[in-house]
Amino acid sequence: MQQMFITPMVPINSIADIGSEKKVTSGQTGSSMFQDIFKEAIQNVKSTDENLTMQEYLLSTGQIDDAHTVPAAAAKAQLSAELLTALRNKALEAYNEMIRINI
Known part of the structure; x- marks a missing residue:
């Protein structure tokens, strides 16, 4: 009987991790990750x-x-253009939602 090897699933932390082997360093801030996602989408x-x-x-x-x-x-x-538009729309929705939050 042949033994099967199952590769464990690795969670994806951001859209930028899809299809690439680069890892996010611990010193990278959230804003630069956010910026990198949009830069990558625009470059695409x-x-x-x-x-x-x-x-x-x-x-x-x-x-x-x-x-x-x-x-x-x-x-x-x-x-790729539709993905960039969807990213922009979701970012604007999130920004507008954060504006509505009462502090």
């Missing part, structure tokens, strides 16, 4: 938009063999 929007532009250029000049990469790049660009 920029890079996916640049990739979409390049794929569209390659398609229009006939340099691309598989045309399905253009809609895939467009979907990635759209999803």
